[in-house]
Amino acid sequence: MSEILVLVEHVDGxxxxxxxxxxxxxxxxGTPAAVWAGPGYSGDAKAKLAxxxxxxxxxxxxxxxxxxxxxxxxELLAQLVSSASPAAVLVAATAxxxxxxxxxxxxxxxxxxxxAVGLGEGFVADQSIFGGGVNVHSRVTxxxxxxxxxxxxxxxxxxxxxxxxxxxxxxxxxxxxxxxxVDRVKQEKGARPELTEAAIVVSGGRGVGSAENFSIIEELAxxxxxxxxxxxxxxxxxxxxxxxxxxxxxxxxxxxxxxxAGISGxxxxxxxxxxxxxxxxxxxxxxxxIFELADFGVVGDLHQVVPQLTEEIKKRK
Amino acid sequence: MNIVVCVKxxxxxxxxxxxxxxxxxxxxxxxxxxxxxxxxxxxxxxxxLKEAHGGxxxxxxxxxxxxxxxxxxxxxxxxxxxxxLSDDALHGSDALSTSYAMAQALRKIGFDLVILGSESxxxxxxxxxxxxxxxxxxxxxxxxxxxxxxxxxxxxxxLTDYGYDKVEASxxxxxxxxxxxxxPRYPSFKxxxxxxxxxxxxxxxxxxxxxxxxxxxGAAWSEVVDFAAAPPRAAGTIVKDEGDGGAKLADFxxxxxxx
Numbered sequence: 218m219s220e221i222l223v224l225v226e227h228v229d230g231x232x233x234x235x236x237x238x239x240x241x242x243x244x245x246x247g248t249p250a251a252v253w254a255g256p257g258y259s260g261d262a263k264a265k266l267a268x269x270x271x272x273x274x275x276x277x278x279x280x281x282x283x284x285x286x287x288x289x290x291x292e293l294l295a296q297l298v299s300s301a302s303p304a305a306v307l308v309a310a311t312a313x314x315x316x317x318x319x320x321x322x323x324x325x326x327x328x329x330x331x332x333a334v335g336l337g338e339g340f341v342a343d344q345s346i347f348g349g350g351v352n353v354h355s356r357v358t359x360x361x362x363x364x365x366x367x368x369x370x371x372x373x374x375x376x377x378x379x380x381x382x383x384x385x386x387x388x389x390x391x392x393x394x395x396x397x398x399v400d401r402v403k404q405e406k407g408a409r410p411e412l413t414e415a416a417i418v419v420s421g422g423r424g425v426g427s428a429e430n431f432s433i434i435e436e437l438a439x440x441x442x443x444x445x446x447x448x449x450x451x452x453x454x455x456x457x458x459x460x461x462x463x464x465x466x467x468x469x470x471x472x473x474x475x476x477x478a479g480i481s482g483x484x485x486x487x488x489x490x491x492x493x494x495x496x497x498x499x500x501x502x503x504x505x506x507i508f509e510l511a512d513f514g515v516v517g518d519l520h521q522v523v524p525q526l527t528e529e530i531k532k533r534k
Numbered sequence: 535m536n537i538v539v540c541v542k543x544x545x546x547x548x549x550x551x552x553x554x555x556x557x558x559x560x561x562x563x564x565x566x567x568x569x570x571x572x573x574x575x576x577x578x579x580x581x582x583l584k585e586a587h588g589g590x591x592x593x594x595x596x597x598x599x600x601x602x603x604x605x606x607x608x609x610x611x612x613x614x615x616x617x618x619l620s621d622d623a624l625h626g627s628d629a630l631s632t633s634y635a636m637a638q639a640l641r642k643i644g645f646d647l648v649i650l651g652s653e654s655x656x657x658x659x660x661x662x663x664x665x666x667x668x669x670x671x672x673x674x675x676x677x678x679x680x681x682x683x684x685x686x687x688x689x690x691x692x693l694t695d696y697g698y699d700k701v702e703a704s705x706x707x708x709x710x711x712x713x714x715x716x717x718p719r720y721p722s723f724k725x726x727x728x729x730x731x732x733x734x735x736x737x738x739x740x741x742x743x744x745x746x747x748x749x750x751x752g753a754a755w756s757e758v759v760d761f762a763a764a765p766p767r768a769a770g771t772i773v774k775d776e777g778d779g780g781a782k783l784a785d786f787x788x789x790x791x792x793x
Contacts, residue, residue: 286675286676286692286699287674287676288668291668311695312652312660312677313694315661316661316663316664316674316676317664318661319633319662319665319668320664320665322629322661322665323630323668323669327755328754328756329630329661331658331659331660332658332659348551349764351551351761351762351764352764353761354758354759354760355756355757355758355759356756358757360755392672395674395703395704395707396702396703396707397701397702398692398700399701401697401699401700402691402697402700403696403697404696404697417792452714453714459679460695460697465547465655466572466713467713469658474787484547485548496767497783497787499779503772503774510767510770511770511772512767512770512771512786513770513783514770514772515772515773515775515782515783516772516773516775516779517775521777521780522775524780525779526779526781526783527780530784530787533784533788533793
């Protein structure tokens with residue numbers, strides 16, 4: 218079977234969950250080959266990638282690759298597309314993943330599909346568009362299919378493989394070294410999982426009422442090991458940082474469980490969370506459109522309901 | 535500084551959006567066309583940079599005749615002139631074709647800085663700014679939450695999952711902006727009147743030296759195989775909080791094995 222390249226997402230040397238999902242998906246379509254870009258590769262990383270089915274691991278550990286915006290990773294993948302002739306390239310559909318996919322598509326004269334929520338035979342992708350209103354099957358018709366797959370699209374499952382390493386040296390063009398990252402500023406998010414990757418997301422909206430009150434959303438999230446999200450109304454009001462905004466103009470999340478507290482569920486919000494497997498809503502207004510999506514809804518004051526829920530969860534653990 | 539700001543007309547996100555049954559492209563007649571929301575931040579940022587550094591702001595849009603409404607809005611906000619890339623041959627262009635056509639138009643117009651919204655609210659691919667940087671061979675300064683220009687140097691804060699990256703480059707460059715980088719101005723009455731007199735140049739594909747074989751539905755690098763309206767979600771259980779709402783919710787979460 219032909220090779221399927223999977224670009225590894227990693228943070229502080231640790232392989233992110235979405236990569237394990239992509240390897241799982243790649244196994245059903247070919248032979249997964251992981252591509253490690255940048256420093257931080259270790260035996261632990263190798264073990265993890267091999268455990269989830271990476272037959273081969275291309276390691277390009279030059280620090281140059283992460284010192285510049287996006288372009289070096291696209292050049293690395295383009296080089297591998299040319300040398301390994303893979304059947305497809307999979308990346309995570311994060312903002313940066315999609316940018317890498319876009320540049321790679323131009324470089325290799327290949328079609329690109331973004332935000333796939335599934336991928337089947339012939340690399341036909343499932344997409345959910347227009348805020349979840351329409352389901353689409355699409356496929357690449359020219360070049361090497363490049364598919365950006367949304368986190369949480371496939372449950373990761375281990376299937377050990379060889380994980381044969383191959384060092385890759387990449388000579389970056391001047392164009393790839395044009396936008397230099399001079400500093401990385403990490404803003405507090407505590408020990409919570411990343412929003413787009415999290416299996417559970419607890420989001421707060423207008424009904425939360427203030428920045429201070431977001432602590433009850435955070436406490437619920439922490440009791441479930443969840444990420445915290447916010448509606449646009451809440452980020453517009455300055456109650457929660459913008460990078461946690463879920464919706465049409467913010468992040469798109471696809472968790473196993475989405476809890477919307479004090480969020481009315483305007484179409485712009487729904488566009489960012491409608492593909493969640495289970496949706497729970499808490500809102501004072503029984504007419505709030507979020508209840509149309511909810512598998513379980515509580516009409517009530519979130520300031521009463523949420524702390525009680527947090528207590529119950531702690532008790533039952 | 536010669537700034538080109540790219541804007542796109544998209545169907546209003548508050549209305550029901552559809553694909554056409556015949557060629558599976560966006561049904562532009564099914565919903566009202568509005569300026570892509572994120573592009574308004576791009577226009578505002580272009581105007582602010584012009585106010586600080588001088589120069590000219592040119593609006594570039596690619597789309598059918600109807601997209602002139604979007605051009606007028608950007609001109610009413612304060613842009614100086616516009617270029618409308620419009621040609622029947624462009625209908626159905628995917629991201630690769632669109633980036634190619636836009637890059638050709640940008641080469642023709644000339645630029646120090648290209649500014650776009652980080653994605654459109656209809657296709658939401660988020661790939662166009664990166665593709666343009668790739669095609670034009672200029673620095674990619676995307677997902678900016680802050681932009682600073684100093685002479686021929688440019689620095690941005692690029693939004694990331696963990697916070698932001700500080701990124702530096704030299705002009706010319708492609709910048710995409712995220713929401714909340716600024717507060718887009720509302721067009722004034724004076725601005726709306728002035729917009730009617732501002733020059734709008736229409737370019738066909740031949741004018742922009744665009745190869746017809748590289749654009750349009752027939753040239754696309756990907757295709758929609760089929761599509762269908764998403765089935766409605768099964769009606770859920772809605773309870774009224776009578777002092778035990780949190781406990782009932784916990785029961786539900788336990789039944790689904792989340793706790």
